[in-house]
Amino acid sequence: MKNFDSFAVLDTPEIRGIIFYPRPAYGVPKYDEKNLFFETEPGVRIGCRFYQAGRDRPTILFFHGNGEIVTDYDDIATLYNQKNINLLVTDYRGYGFSDGSPTIANLLTDAKNIFSRAKKWLKEKGFTKNLYVMGRSLGSISAIEVAKEYQNDLTGLIVESGSATNFRSLLTMHGLVSADHPIWKEGNNFFSKEKIRRINIPTLIIHAEQDGIIPVQEAKILYENSGANSKKLIVIPRADHNNLMYAALELYFKSISEFIESSIIQ
Numbered sequence: 001m002k003n004f005d006s007f008a009v010l011d012t013p014e015i016r017g018i019i020f021y022p023r024p025a026y027g028v029p030k031y032d033e034k035n036l037f038f039e040t041e042p043g044v045r046i047g048c049r050f051y052q053a054g055r056d057r058p059t060i061l062f063f064h065g066n067g068e069i070v071t072d073y074d075d076i077a078t079l080y081n082q083k084n085i086n087l088l089v090t091d092y093r094g095y096g097f098s099d100g101s102p103t104i105a106n107l108l109t110d111a112k113n114i115f116s117r118a119k120k121w122l123k124e125k126g127f128t129k130n131l132y133v134m135g136r137s138l139g140s141i142s143a144i145e146v147a148k149e150y151q152n153d154l155t156g157l158i159v160e161s162g163s164a165t166n167f168r169s170l171l172t173m174h175g176l177v178s179a180d181h182p183i184w185k186e187g188n189n190f191f192s193k194e195k196i197r198r199i200n201i202p203t204l205i206i207h208a209e210q211d212g213i214i215p216v217q218e219a220k221i222l223y224e225n226s227g228a229n230s231k232k233l234i235v236i237p238r239a240d241h242n243n244l245m246y247a248a249l250e251l252y253f254k255s256i257s258e259f260i261e262s263s264i265i266q
Contacts, residue, residue: 008105009177009181009183010103010104010167010171010177010183011103011104011105012176014176015167015171015176015177016101016102016103018167018170018171018174018176019066019102019104019138019167019170020066020092020094020102020138021066021067022092022093022094022095022101022102023067023068023069023095023096024094024095024096025047025069025070025071025096025097028097029097033050033052033125034049034050034051034052035047035048035049035050035097036048036049036050036088036118036121037097038090038113038114038117038118038121039117040106040109040110040113040114040117041113043099044093044098044099044100044110045098045099046090046091046092046093046098046099046110046114047070047090047091047095047096047097047098048070048088048089048090048091048114048118049070049071049073049074049077049088049089050086050087050088050089051073051077051078051080051081051086051087051088051089052081052086053080053081053083053084053085053086053087054084054086055125055126055127055128055129056129057084057085057086057127057129058084058085058086058129058130058131058132058155058260058264059085059086059087059088059122059127059129059130059131059132060080060085060086060087060088060132060133060134060158061088061090061114061115061118061131061132061133061134061146062087062088062089062090062134062135062136062139063090063111063133063134063135063136063138063139063140063142063143064089064090064091064136064138064139065136065137065138065139065161066137066138068095068136069091069095069096070089070090070091070096070097071096073087073089076245077089079249079253080253080256083253083256083257083260085256085257085260086127088118088122090114090118092107092110092142093106093107093110107141107142108141108142108145110142111142111143111145111146112145112146112149112150115133115146115149115150115153116150119131119153130155130156130260130263130264130265131153131154131155132154132155132156132157132158132260133146133147133150133154133157133158134157134158134159134160135158135159135160135162136160136161136162137160137161137162137163137213137214137241140159140160140161140162140163140192141162141163141166141192143157143158143159143162144157144159144162144192144195144196144199145195147195147196147199147201148195148196148198148199151199151200151201154201155201155202155260155263155264155265156201156202156203156204156259156260156263157199157201157202157203157204157228158203158204158205158206158256158259159203159204159205159206159219159222160205160206160207160244161206161207161208161211161213161214161219161241161244162192162205162207162214162218162219162222163192163214163218164191164192164193164196164218164219164221164222164225165184165191165192165193165218165221166190166191166192168184168191192222193221193222193225194225196222196225196226196227197225197226197227198227199226199227199228200227200228200229201228201263202228202230202231202259202262202263203226203228203230203231203232204231204232204234204255204256204259205219205222205223205226205231205232205233205234206219206234206236206244206252206255206256207219207233207234207235207236207244208235208236208239208240208241208243208244208247209235209236209237209238209239210238210239210240211239211240211241211244212240212241213240213241213242214241216235219233219235220233230262230263232255232259234251234255236248236251236252
């Protein structure tokens with residue numbers, strides 16, 4: 001995105017109230033090799049949590065879904081670790097232990113700053129193996145932005161329950177932005193379906209067949225627009241937006257594990 005000011009229409013209190021559902025966490029953890037804080041601008045720190053499988057294992061930088069916070073992944077991360085994958089989960093402004101309040105502009109700029117700082121931290125700690133970026137739901141917007149900007153530093157991209165057209169359906173449905181507003185025009189480099197065309201690293205897209213929040217058609221659009229030569233779309237049958245992982249736990253983690261194994265750079 002070249003000019004965030006052109007998207008100021010999305011940063012009104014009414015729209016932020018629809019898009020974001022910040023949840024605070026209670027008590028600030030001590031900074032250590034599990035609980036991390038990355039400063040994205042002076043005075044603003046974003047809380048992250050690192051779940052280690054091993055220094056010689058691949059790592060996923062994970063942008064979670066809306067209404068979630070990093071501590072929600074304490075149990076889920078074990079399933080990644082069992083597949084020999086390190087998981088680094090990041091919050092957003094106003095979520096968990098993080099400072100500030102979220103906007104669309106800082107969602108995107110923070111994602112890139114977090115990636116840069118996370119990559120540096122991982123290298124300093126000896127985690128130099130393959131690095132992936134993954135985003136679930138709202139987090140897919142951050143993950144695709146990171147992959148677009150830093151694909152030369154990544155081994156692959158994973159999108160789970162992601163939107164191709166970001167918030168268009170939601171905001172037009174609520175009458176907060178008109179359907180013919182210039183922001184929705186192709187060429188503005190706002191839609192994830194536009195950005196993913198420029199991403200050529202291996203890409204895995206996972207979506208629920210019966211997703212009522214972000215319809216599965218959005219995943220198909222992302223897949224069709226993906227610029228990757230190696231790409232795969234996994235549709236979880238009889239699952240919805242919030243239960244697709246548990247609806248097919250074996251398929252979900254098998255898909256991620258096989259994707260990583262097939263794309264790892266030795």
